[in-house]
Every structure is written in structure tokens, then in C-alpha cells.
Amino acid sequence: MDLLIIFVSALLINNFVLSYFLGICPFLGVSNKLSSAVSMGMAVTFVMTITAVVTWPIYHLILAPYHLEFLEIVSFILVIASLVQFVEMFIRKTSEAIYDALGIYLPLITTNCAILGFALIAVLKNYTYIETIVFGVGAGLGFTLALVIMAGIREELDFADVPESLKGPGITLLVAGILALAFMGFAGLIK
Amino acid sequence: MDENKSYLYDFIKGLWKENPVLVQLLGMCPTLAVTNAVENALAMSVAVIFVLTASAIIISLIRKLIPGQVRIASYIVVIATFVTMADRYLAAFYPAQSKALGPFIPLIVVNCIILGRMEAFASKNGVFRSILDALGMSFGFAIALLLMSSFREILGNGTWLNMRVLGSWWDNWMVMILPPGAFLTLGTIVGVSRFIQTKLKKA
Numbered sequence: 001m002d003l004l005i006i007f008v009s010a011l012l013i014n015n016f017v018l019s020y021f022l023g024i025c026p027f028l029g030v031s032n033k034l035s036s037a038v039s040m041g042m043a044v045t046f047v048m049t050i051t052a053v054v055t056w057p058i059y060h061l062i063l064a065p066y067h068l069e070f071l072e073i074v075s076f077i078l079v080i081a082s083l084v085q086f087v088e089m090f091i092r093k094t095s096e097a098i099y100d101a102l103g104i105y106l107p108l109i110t111t112n113c114a115i116l117g118f119a120l121i122a123v124l125k126n127y128t129y130i131e132t133i134v135f136g137v138g139a140g141l142g143f144t145l146a147l148v149i150m151a152g153i154r155e156e157l158d159f160a161d162v163p164e165s166l167k168g169p170g171i172t173l174l175v176a177g178i179l180a181l182a183f184m185g186f187a188g189l190i191k
Numbered sequence: 192m193d194e195n196k197s198y199l200y201d202f203i204k205g206l207w208k209e210n211p212v213l214v215q216l217l218g219m220c221p222t223l224a225v226t227n228a229v230e231n232a233l234a235m236s237v238a239v240i241f242v243l244t245a246s247a248i249i250i251s252l253i254r255k256l257i258p259g260q261v262r263i264a265s266y267i268v269v270i271a272t273f274v275t276m277a278d279r280y281l282a283a284f285y286p287a288q289s290k291a292l293g294p295f296i297p298l299i300v301v302n303c304i305i306l307g308r309m310e311a312f313a314s315k316n317g318v319f320r321s322i323l324d325a326l327g328m329s330f331g332f333a334i335a336l337l338l339m340s341s342f343r344e345i346l347g348n349g350t351w352l353n354m355r356v357l358g359s360w361w362d363n364w365m366v367m368i369l370p371p372g373a374f375l376t377l378g379t380i381v382g383v384s385r386f387i388q389t390k391l392k393k394a
Contacts, residue, residue, distance in 0.1 A: 018370060019370045020224070021219075021221075021223040021224040021370070021373065022298075023220070024220045024223060025220070028216065070275055070279060071275075072297070073274055073275050073297045073300055074268065074271040077267055077271055077300050077301070078264075078267070078268070081264065081267065110301075111301050111303060112301070113298050113301045116297070116298060116300065116301050117294055120294040120297050121294055124293070124294065164389070165382050165383075165386035165389060166382040166385075169216050169381050170378050170379075170381045171378070173375075173378030174374065174375060174378035174379070174382075176374040176378075177371045177372070177373075177375035177378060178371070180370045180371035180374055181366070181371040184370070184371065
């Protein structure tokens with residue numbers, strides 16, 4: 001039951017994009033086409049899950065026992081950067097189709113604050129190993145959900161008559177605000 | 192353009208013409224997340240000014256020693272070191288602010304403004320010009336943050352830096368402090384600043 005609550009809360013209530021403001025750059029940059037939004041979302045979910053699998057042991061089995069918590073930031077960012085590199089190499093060798101779909105998005109993920117933010121928040125919340133992984137999957141899917149909804153709206157917006165100076169980022173942010181308002185309604189799901 | 196003028200330009204361009212937040216749309220995450228109160232925005236701005244300037248000094252000093260292939264990784268290590276220092280300092284001396292900002296101080300590491308300035312400027316220019324550029328950019332960031340947090344705190348809470356500015360007749364717009372208010376405020380500010388810039392260009 002706890003696992004379900006963690007999952008739903010990461011997916012909807014504390015959505016990474018709309019309530020924690022993590023991963024805003026790809027949210028603004030890649031949300032103009034539905035197909036690329038789905039690919040980006042999948043890539044982030046994938047990397048986030050692996051990050052959960054790797055960073056938990058690093059913090060709780062290496063850094064914490066030796067009182068090296070202050071190395072958290074440096075070690076996490078290095079691990080994530082090399083992890084993304086490995087994943088990219090692995091996918092290129094094993095599956096051409098997945099590489100074509102996710103390829104260009106993977107390097108971008110290193111500087112996506114959603115990944116590092118997720119690793120730091122998981123430590124702050126003091127989750128167990130299983131909980132961290134569930135949290136990672138939920139947060140990744142929540143990111144995908146926000147990105148896909150936004151892309152759907154923006155594809156329609158192309159036909160709308162938007163004032164010149166609001167075109168692009170301006171109107172996207174305003175739409176995101178309304179979307180965030182709608183997502184606040186989910187807060188009643190869990191007490 | 193003579194020497195002094197170009198030094199001045201290195202500093203000034205970050206404030207408005209190439210403002211990292213309003214024009215280049217970099218570093219959106221902290222801009223949205225920490226602007227619910229002016230106090231938090233100030234703490235964040237000071238942290239970014241410190242990290243950006245310190246990293247610019249170090250990286251412009253060692254720019255000739257770093258091999259091209261590993262430069263991004265080296266930048267990240269330098270930046271992460273200064274971010275850790277800022278994070279620990281805040282946690283020790285300003286625990287309340289450190290708590291309110293949560294993971295957003297550590298997240299300065301992946302703030303695109305900092306990595307972007309290292310790659311675009313500090314890795315190609317001398318120490319003095321890099322410092323000017325870093326100061327200009329981080330003050331530009333601070334201006335945008337102050338602008339946003341002032342709007343949000345005054346409309347959402349009737350206060351500015353915890354001082355009452357609107358009387359008791361004012362009904363707080365709660366939504367401005369909550370996440371949606373961040374998106375709505377930034378969207379409006381970006382729209383207005385674009386409007387002004389296009390008007391200036393035409394004039």
C-alpha cells in the first residue's frame with residue numbers, strides 16, 4: 001500500500017514538472033511535437049529508474065557509513081553523467097530501433113535537473129531501496145505524462161491566434177500554469 | 192569599440208540584452224521553484240552569484256590545461272565543488288533558508304546558466320573578462336528572480352520581504368504562491384519583456 005501511495009503521489013500529486021519544477025528545460029524545449037515528447041519521456045523514465053537502482057547503494061552503503069555525505073552532489077552528478085554515457089553506448093550496440101527513437105535525447109538528460117533532483121529528493125525522504133525504485137518509475141512516468149499532455153495542447157495551439165510577443169515560451173508557460181492548476185485537483189486523492 | 196567599452200559590455204549584456212532568464216530562457220527550474228518569497232529568491236541569487244563567479248575564475252585559469260574531450264566533465268566537477276561549499280555554508284549559518292530551498296541549492300550544479308557560461312565564455316577568455324561576464328550574468332539572473340518573487344509575494348501574501356505592503360483590504364491571491372502562480376507569472380513576464388524588446392528594436 002505504501003508503495004502504491006509513493007507511486008501515485010510521484011505520478012500525479014507531486015508531479016515533478018508541475019509542482020516540483022524539475023525538468024523545465026526539456027518540458028519547454030521538446031514539447032512541441034507529440035512523438036518527440038513520448039521519446040523524451042521514455043528516455044527520462046528509463047534513466048531515472050536506473051539512477052534509482054544505482055544511487056541508493058552509493059549513498060546508503062558507501063557515503064553514509066563513512067560519513068561522506070558532503071560528497072553527495074559530486075558523486076551523484078558524476079555517476080549520472082557516466083551512466084547516461086553507458087546507456088547510450090549499450091543501446092547503440094544492442095538495439096538500432098530504440099537508439100533511433102531515444103538517441104538524440106539521451107545526452108540531453110545529463111543536464112536534466114529532474115534526474116539529479118530525483119536522486120537528492122529520494123535521499124531527503126529517506127526511502128528504502130524498493131521505495132526509491134518505485135518513486136523513480138512514478139516520477140519518470142509523471143514527467144512523461146506532463147510532457148505528452150503539453151505536446152498535445154501545443155500541437156493544437158499552432159492553429160490559434162497567439163499575440164506576437166507571447167508566441168513560443170510565453171504561451172507555453174501560461175498553459176503550463178493552467179495545467180498545474182488542474183493537477184492541483186489531484187491533491188485530494190491521498191490524505 | 193575601445194578596450195574599456197568592451198569590458199563594460201561584458202558586464203552589461205547579462206543584465207538585459209542577453210538576460211539568462213528572460214531572454215535566453217536558461218535556468219528555468221530554480222526561477223520557478225524558489226520565487227514564492229523574496230527571501231528565498233535572495234538566498235538563491237547569492238548562491239548563484241558565488242558559484243558562477245568562483246567557477247568562472249577557476250575555469251578561466253585552468254582553461255589551457257583541460258583536454259577538449261573531458262572539458263564538460265571537468266567543468267561539472269569544479270561547479271559541483273563550489274555548489275557543495277555554498278550548500279554546506281547555508282545549512283550551517285542559515286538553516287531556515289536551506290530548508291526552504293530544499294534540493295534547489297544542490298541543483299545549481301545542473302543549472303544550464305552556469306555550464307553554458309563556462310562553455311561559451313570562461314573557457315575562451317581571460318580571468319578578468321570571465322569575472323565580468325559571470326557577474327553580469329548572475330546579476331541578470333538575480334534581477335529576474337527578484338522581479339518574479341516580488342510579484343508573487345506581493346500578490347499572493349500582501350507582503351514584500353515579510354513587510355506588509357498591501358493593507359488588510361487585500362484578498363491574498365493564494366494561487367500566486369502555489370506552483371501554478373510561478374508558471375503564470377513567468378509566462379507574463381517573458382511575454383512583456385519580449386514585447387518591450389521588439390518595440391525598442393523598431394524604435
